[in-house]
Amino acid sequence: xxxxxxxxxxxxxxxxxGVGGQGVLTLADMMARxxxxxxxxxxxGEIHGMAQRGGHVTCTVRIxxxxxxxxxxxxxxxxxxxxxxxxxxxxxxxxxxxGLVILNSHIQMPVAVSMGQIDYPKHELVxxxxxxxxxxVLEFDALDVAKTAGGAGSLNMVLFxxxxxxxxxxxxxxxxxxxxxxxxxGKFEEVNARAFTIGYSIAxxxxxx
Amino acid sequence: MxxxxxxxxxxxGKKMLLLANEAIARGVLEAGxxxxxxxxxxxxxxxxxxxxxxxxxxxxxxxxxxxxxxVAIEVAGAAAVAGVRSLMVCKGxxxxxxxxxxxSLAYVGVRAGMxxxxxxxxxxxxxxxxxxxxxxxxxxxxxMLEPSDSSEAKSMLLQAYDISEQLELPVMFRTTTRVxxxxxxxxxxxxxxxxxxxxxxxxxxxxxxxxxVAYKRHPWLLGQMEKALKVSESTPLNFSSGTGSxxxxxxxxxxxxxxxxxxxMNIEAELLKLGLTNPVPEHMISEFLKRHTTVVVVEELxxxxxxxxxxxxxxxxxxxxxxxxxxxxFPRTYEYTPRIVIEALSKILNRKTSxxxxxxxAKVREIPPLPxxxxxxxxxxxxxxxxxxxxAATRGKAIYPSDIGCYTLSIAPPLETADILFxxxxxxxxxxxxxxxxxxxxxATIGDSTFFASGLPGIVDAVYNKHPIxxxxxxxxxxxxxxxxxxxxxxxxxxxxKVTPLDIADVCRGLGVxxxxxxxxxxxxxxxxxxxxxxxxxxxxxxxxxxxxxxEPCAILTAAERSRSEEPLQRYYVDTTECNGCRRCxxxxxxxxxxxxxxxxxxxxxxxxxxxxxxxxxxxxxxxxRKGER
Numbered sequence: 001x002x003x004x005x006x007x008x009x010x011x012x013x014x015x016x017x018g019v020g021g022q023g024v025l026t027l028a029d030m031m032a033r034x035x036x037x038x039x040x041x042x043x044x045g046e047i048h049g050m051a052q053r054g055g056h057v058t059c060t061v062r063i064x065x066x067x068x069x070x071x072x073x074x075x076x077x078x079x080x081x082x083x084x085x086x087x088x089x090x091x092x093x094x095x096x097x098x099g100l101v102i103l104n105s106h107i108q109m110p111v112a113v114s115m116g117q118i119d120y121p122k123h124e125l126v127x128x129x130x131x132x133x134x135x136x137v138l139e140f141d142a143l144d145v146a147k148t149a150g151g152a153g154s155l156n157m158v159l160f161x162x163x164x165x166x167x168x169x170x171x172x173x174x175x176x177x178x179x180x181x182x183x184x185x186g187k188f189e190e191v192n193a194r195a196f197t198i199g200y201s202i203a204x205x206x207x208x209x
Numbered sequence: 210m211x212x213x214x215x216x217x218x219x220x221x222g223k224k225m226l227l228l229a230n231e232a233i234a235r236g237v238l239e240a241g242x243x244x245x246x247x248x249x250x251x252x253x254x255x256x257x258x259x260x261x262x263x264x265x266x267x268x269x270x271x272x273x274x275x276x277x278x279x280v281a282i283e284v285a286g287a288a289a290v291a292g293v294r295s296l297m298v299c300k301g302x303x304x305x306x307x308x309x310x311x312x313s314l315a316y317v318g319v320r321a322g323m324x325x326x327x328x329x330x331x332x333x334x335x336x337x338x339x340x341x342x343x344x345x346x347x348x349x350x351x352x353m354l355e356p357s358d359s360s361e362a363k364s365m366l367l368q369a370y371d372i373s374e375q376l377e378l379p380v381m382f383r384t385t386t387r388v389x390x391x392x393x394x395x396x397x398x399x400x401x402x403x404x405x406x407x408x409x410x411x412x413x414x415x416x417x418x419x420x421x422v423a424y425k426r427h428p429w430l431l432g433q434m435e436k437a438l439k440v441s442e443s444t445p446l447n448f449s450s451g452t453g454s455x456x457x458x459x460x461x462x463x464x465x466x467x468x469x470x471x472x473x474m475n476i477e478a479e480l481l482k483l484g485l486t487n488p489v490p491e492h493m494i495s496e497f498l499k500r501h502t503t504v505v506v507v508e509e510l511x512x513x514x515x516x517x518x519x520x521x522x523x524x525x526x527x528x529x530x531x532x533x534x535x536x537x538x539f540p541r542t543y544e545y546t547p548r549i550v551i552e553a554l555s556k557i558l559n560r561k562t563s564x565x566x567x568x569x570x571a572k573v574r575e576i577p578p579l580p581x582x583x584x585x586x587x588x589x590x591x592x593x594x595x596x597x598x599x600x601a602a603t604r605g606k607a608i609y610p611s612d613i614g615c616y617t618l619s620i621a622p623p624l625e626t627a628d629i630l631f632x633x634x635x636x637x638x639x640x641x642x643x644x645x646x647x648x649x650x651x652x653a654t655i656g657d658s659t660f661f662a663s664g665l666p667g668i669v670d671a672v673y674n675k676h677p678i679x680x681x682x683x684x685x686x687x688x689x690x691x692x693x694x695x696x697x698x699x700x701x702x703x704x705x706x707k708v709t710p711l712d713i714a715d716v717c718r719g720l721g722v723x724x725x726x727x728x729x730x731x732x733x734x735x736x737x738x739x740x741x742x743x744x745x746x747x748x749x750x751x752x753x754x755x756x757x758x759x760x761e762p763c764a765i766l767t768a769a770e771r772s773r774s775e776e777p778l779q780r781y782y783v784d785t786t787e788c789n790g791c792r793r794c795x796x797x798x799x800x801x802x803x804x805x806x807x808x809x810x811x812x813x814x815x816x817x818x819x820x821x822x823x824x825x826x827x828x829x830x831x832x833x834x835r836k837g838e839r
Contacts, residue, residue, distance in 0.1 A: 019582065021818075032392055033226050042226065043358075044392035047334055054801050055584035066472060069358075069465030070391035073548040075564045086579050093573045109804040110580040114795045115623070116805070118580045129576050152817050 001208040002100070002136045011064035012169055013072040017091040018083025019108050020054045023156030026183075027081070028059035030160065034171045034179040035063045045070030056087055063169060079168045081159050083142075084108050085126045092133045099134050102162045102203070104142035104155065138162065138206055145198050153188075154195035161199025166207060173200065213262030219400050227395045229362035229388045230255035233298075233326065234263070236366035240322070241401030243293035244271045246281040248662060249691035250300030251335040252389040253328035257298065258692055261703045269403040273703040274694050277633070277662040278303035279310060282325065286314045286379065289323035290416055292407040294370055301329040301342050302632060306663070308345065311379070315349040316426040317416045318377040318433070322370035325351075326382040328389050331509045332544040335690075337613070337632065339542070341510040346381045346487040350430050352437045353381040353487035354446065355461040359393045365446065365484060367398070372440055372485075376433050381487070385509060387462045387544055438488045446484030447493060453477030455558075456501035458494070460486050460514050463507045463545050470550040473563065489517045495525040505557060506533035509545050532557055585618060588802035589768070589820020591761035592616045592683050594730040594737065596624040597798060597828070599652055599681060602741035607650035607679075608643050612636035612664075614656035615690045616683050623797050626654065634663025641667070641676040650745050652679040658688035658696040660713060665720070671754035672721040679748050680756045681741070682713055685763040693765060717756045724748070724755035731761055734827035764820045771821075779821055779836055785811045787833035798828045 014031070018024045025046055032042040045060040060072045074093040082088025082103040095101060105123070113120045130137055142158040149158070157180065163169060164176045180192050211227060216235045227235070233256050237245060247257050257274060264272040275281035278299040285297040299307060304327045311325060327345075330336040346353035354369050356362040366382060373380040414422055441447060451471070455478040459467045464482050471478055481497050483489060498504055498521070506515040515533040522529055532538050538553045539545075548566060555562050586593045596619045599609070611617050611627035612635065620627035629639045640653035655664050660682050671678055688694040695701040700710035717725045724747050728740050740757060748755045762770075771778070790810040794803055802818035803825065805811075814825075814834075826834045 020584070029226070029392065036224070036226050036394060042392070042394065044226070045387065046228075046390045046392070054582075054587060056582040066469070068468045069462060069547065070387060070393075071466065071544075071546045073546055073551075073564070074566060074569045087582065089576065090579055092576075093569050110582045111585060111795075111799050111801055112580045112582075114804045115799055116792060116796065117622075118578070120580055121577065132572055132575070 002138055002206060003208050011062055011066045012079070013077040014061040014079045014081060014163070014169070015072055015077045015091050015094045016059040016061065016081045016083070017087045018057055019087060020057050022057070022083045023153065024057045024059050024083060027156040027160055028061050030179050030183055031061050031163070031169065031171065032063070034175045035169065037179070038171060038175050040170060041065050041067055043067045043070045045072075056090060058091055079163060079166065081163055083155065083159065085123065086121065089126050089129055092130050095133050097134065098136060100166055100168060101130055101134055101137045102159060102166070103130070103137060103139040104159065105139045106141050106143035138203060140202055142199065145202065146195050149195035149198055150191035154192050157192040157195035158199035161196035162203035165200045165203035167209060213259040214266075216259060217263055217266060218397065221397055221399045223397045224394050225397065226392050227359045228255055228390060228392050229356065229359040229384060230390070231259055232359040232363040232395045233366055234259035235395070235397065236363040237296060238400045239363065239398045240367050240370045241294055241403050242296050243269060243403045244285060244288040244295040245298070246273050246275045246284040246295070247298035248275050248278045248281055248303060249688055249694045250303045250328070251691050252330055252386040253298050253300050253326065253384070254691040254694070255389075256326070257694060257703070261694070261705060264703060265705050269405050271704070274696065276697060278307040282307040282310050282314070286310060286319070286323060289319035289321050289379070290317070291409045292320045293404055294322040296324050296326060298326045299328070300336060301327060301340050302336060302338065303327070304342050304345055305340070306633065311345065312349045313418055314379050315351050316418050316423055316430055319373065319379055320377070322373035323379040324366065324369045324373060324382050325379050326384065328384045328386070329510070330386050332386065334386055337630065339510060341513060343383055343486065343513045344511070346383070349381075350434050351379055351381050351487070352376065352440070352485065353383055354484055355383050355486050356388060356484070357462050357464040358388060358391065359395050361484070362388060363395055368444075368446060372437075375440070376437055378433055378437070383461070385462050434488060438491065441485045441488050441490040442492050444485055447482070447490045449479055449481045449497060451477065451479050453479055454501065454503075455479070456481065456497060456504040457507060458483065458497070458504060458514060458518060459507040460484070461509060463509050463550070466545050466547045466550045467507045469547040470554055473547065474551060474554060474560070476554065476558070483514060486514060489514060489521075491521050494518055494521050495527060498522055498525075498527045498529045501529060503530045503532065503557070505538070505554065506531065507539065507545070507550055511541060583621065585621070585801050586615060587764045587820065588800050588818045589764035589822040590615070591685055591730045591759065591764070591822070592619065593624070593798065593800065594734065594822070594824040595681060595683060595759040596626045596654070598730070598734060598737040598741050599654070600624060600626055602738045603650060603652060603745060607652045607745070608647070610636040610639040610643065610651065610653040612655040612659050614659055616654055616656055619654070623799050632663070633659055634667055637664055637667030637671060637678070637680055640678040640680070641671055641674070644676050644678045650679070650749065652681060652741070652745065654681045654683055656689070657682060657684040657686065657698050657713060658694075661697045661711070665716070668717060668720050668722065668754070675753055677748050677752045678754050679744050680754060682756060682758045684713055684758050684760040687763050687766060689763045689765065693763070714756070714758050722754055722756050723751070724753070725758070727758045727760055729761055730759050731822050731824055734824065764822070768820055780816060781814055781819060781821060781823060781825070781834055781836050782839055783811060783813055784833045784835050785809060787831050788812055789831055791830065793830055794825055794828050794834070798825055800825055
C-alpha cells in the first residue's frame with residue numbers, strides 16, 4: 001500500500017511526461033478543464049511543434065488560487081504521471097519529496113536503442129533511481145489495461161483514472177467522467193470511460209489514505 | 210481541446226480554458242478585425258489554425274495563409290491603410306523577414322487599427338534562434354504590448370487596436386512561447402461587428418514614402434511616439450502593486466514568476482508590471498526608482514526594460530541599484546522559471562532558498578545518461594525515403610544544405626543529410642555559395658511550403674548565375690511542421706476555398722530550370738536512388754541547377770485519410786524466419802515504428818506506430834519485410 005497524505009498545499013502541481021502521440025497534451029487539457037469546471041483556478045503548460053514528432057513530451061497542470069504561471073519548479077510536483085519509464089525518470093526532479101509517481105511500466109523503445117547506440121536501462125535500475133526522489137511509486141502496465149478496455153489509444157485515460165483515485169487533485173470522479181463524456185464523441189467515449197474506470201480501481205486498490 | 214467553433218459563441222461572460230493562441234483568435238472577433246494575414250510559425254501557429262476554421266462562418270472577414278511574412282504584413286498593412294482593422298501574425302524570425310515593410314509602415318501609419326503579433330521563442334523549442342523581437346519596436350518606433358497569459362492576450366489585443374487607432378500607428382504585440390502555449394481561464398467578451406467593403410481614399414503624399422515624403426514622416430512618427438509616451442504613463446496596462454523597500458520591474462510571462470517568487474519567499478515588495486513596453490512609462494519608472502534603493506528587473510531574453518530603466522535613472526539623476534542581467538543576476542538565454550527568480554532574489558537579499566535545489570540537481574547528476582528521445586521524422590514520413598535515396602546515391606559525400614521544416618530532423622543519424630541552414634529558403638542559396646567555391650556535389654533539400662515562402666528567389670539566382678546545384682523539393686502537400694496548414698501548392702486557401710494549385714515543377718520550369726523531374730518516393734527505392742544519381746550527374750556535366758520534386762503527402766495526412774476510409778489495412782510485418790537480425794533497417798533507415806526485439810534477436814514492426822508506407826521493404830537485404838496477412 002502507498003500512503004497518500006492529505007494534500008494541504010495551496011497549489012497542486014502535476015507533471016505529465018511521455019512520448020509524442022501518447023495523449024499527454026490531451027490529458028493535461030482534460031484535467032485542467034475538469035478542475036475549472038469544479039471552480040478551481042488552473043494553468044497548463046504545453047510544448048508544441050518539434051516536440052510532437054515522436055519526441056519526449058512534458059506538460060504541466062497547476063490547480064489552485066496561487067497558480068500564476070504554467071511552470072512547475074523542481075521539487076514541487078505532488079504528482080508525476082509517467083507515460084513511459086525513462087520519460088518518467090527524465091522528469092523525476094520535479095517531484096516533491098515523497099510525492100506520488102504513477103508510472104506506466106510499458107516501454108516504448110527510443111530509436112537510439114533500436115539502432116544499438118545505447119541500451120535501455122534495466123527496469124529495476126529505473127525504479128531504484130526514481131525511488132531516490134520518492135518511495136511512492138505506483139506502477140502498472142497501463143497500456144495493457146488500455147488494450148483490455150478496448151484500445152491502446154486510451155492509455156492516457158487509464159492514467160487519468162489512477163490520478164483521480166489518488167485524490168491528490170481536487171477533481172471529483174464524477175467531474176472527470178463528465179469531461180470524458182464531453183471530450184470524446186461516439187464510440188471513443190465508452191472505451192475511454194472504461195479505461196478510466198479500470199485505472200481508477202487499480203490505483204484505489206494500491207493506495208491508502 | 211477547444212474546437213475553433215467554440216470560439217465563435219456569442220456568450221459574453223462565459224469562461225473557457227484557452228491557450229493564449231486561442232484567446233487571440235477569439236480576440237480577433239471581439240476587436241472587429243476585418244482581415245488577418247499570416248505565414249504559420251510555431252509558437253504562433255494555432256492562431257491561424259483557429260482563424261481558418263472560423264473564417265467560412267464569418268461575414269465580412271478575410272483570412273489568408275500568406276506566401277511568407279513579408280507578404281502577410283504588406284497585405285494586412287494595406288488593409289489598415291484602406292481603413293479596416295487588420296492583423297499580421299508571425300514567429301520571431303518571421304518578423305525579420307517582414308522587417309523592411311514593418312519599418313516603412315510605421316512612417317506612413319494606418320487609418321484603422323493594425324496589430325503586428327510576433328511570437329518569440331525563448332529556449333528555441335521550435336526556432337533557429339531566440340532573437341528578442343522587442344528591439345524592432347524601438348527601431349521602428351511603434352508602440353508595443355506584452356501580455357503575460359491567455360486572459361491578457363485577449364484583453365490587451367483589444368486595447369492594442371484602440372492604441373493603434375489613437376496614434377495611427379501599427380502596434381507590435383509581442384508574446385513568448387510560454388504565453389502562446391499555456392492554458393488559463395479566459396472570459397469571453399462580446400463580438401464586434403466588422404465593416405463591409407470600404408473606399409480607399411488616396412493620399413499619396415502620405416502613403417508613398419519617396420524621400421521627400423519620408424523626410425516629413427519621420428518627425429511625424431517621433432511626434433506620435435511622444436503621444437504614445439503619454440498613453441504609456443496613463444494606461445492601466447502599466448501598474449504597480451504591493452509595498453516594500455524592494456522594487457521589482459517586470460514584463461511578459463516573467464511577471465507570473467515574479468509574483469510566484471514573492472509569494473513563495475514571503476517577501477514584501479512593490480512590483481511594477483509593464484504591459485506597454487514601448488515606449489516605457491518614463492515618469493512612472495522614475496517615480497518608482499525614487500521610492501526604492503534597490504530595484505530588480507525581471508524579464509526574459511535581452512535586457513530591454515532593464516536598459517530603459519538604466520537610461521531613465523541616468524537621465525533623472527536617480528541614485529538607485531538597478532539589478533538584472535548586466536550584473537549577472539539573471540540569464541540572457543532561455544525561458545525563465547519561478548526558480549530562476551527565487552534564486553536571483555535570494556542572492557540579492559542574501560537568503561537561502563526554501564527548496565534545496567542544489568541537492569536535487571546533485572541527485573539528478575547521479576542518473577546515468579538516458580537514451581535520448583529527440584523529435585523524429587514520423588513513421589511513414591516520405592522524407593525518410595527521399596533522404597535515404599539522396600544519401601545512397603551520393604554515398605553521403607555530397608554537401609546537403611537544409612531548410613526550415615520537419616525535414617531538418619534529417620540532421621540525426623542515420624540520415625545525416627543536413628549540413629548548413631540559416632533561415633527559410635537558405636537551402637538553395639547556401640547551395641549556390643558552396644557550389645561556387647568548393648567544386649563538391651551539392652544536394653539541397655527544401656519543403657514545398659518553404660519553397661513558395663522563400664525558395665523562388667534562390668531558384669532564379671541559381672538559374673541566371675548558372676550555379677551547379679541539385680535541389681530536391683520535398684513536396685508533402687502541406688506545411689507540416691506547424692500543423693498542416695495549406696500553401697499555394699495545395700489548392701486550398703485560408704478561407705477554405707478550393708482553387709487551382711501552383712505546380713512546383715511548372716514553377717521551376719517557368720523560372721528557367723532545364724532539368725525538372727517528379728518522383729514518387731514510395732514507388733520504388735531503386736528508381737528513387739537512380740533518379741538522384743542521374744540528377745547529380747546532369748548538374749555535374751551541364752554546370753546548371755537541376756530540380757527533383759519528390760511528391761508524396763505527409764504521413765499525418767495519409768493517416769488521417771486512412772482513418773476516414775473504410776478500406777481494409779495492408780499491414781507490413783517482419784518474417785522472423787527470414788530476418789537474420791542484421792539491424793540494417795534500424796541502423797540505416799531507423800523508422801520509429803521498427804524496433805529490435807532482444808529476446809528473438811529480430812527486428813519487428815510495431816503495428817500501432819506503422820503508417821504502412823512500405824518503404825522499409827527495399828531496405829532489408831534479406832527481403833524479410835512482407836505485406837499482408839502473416
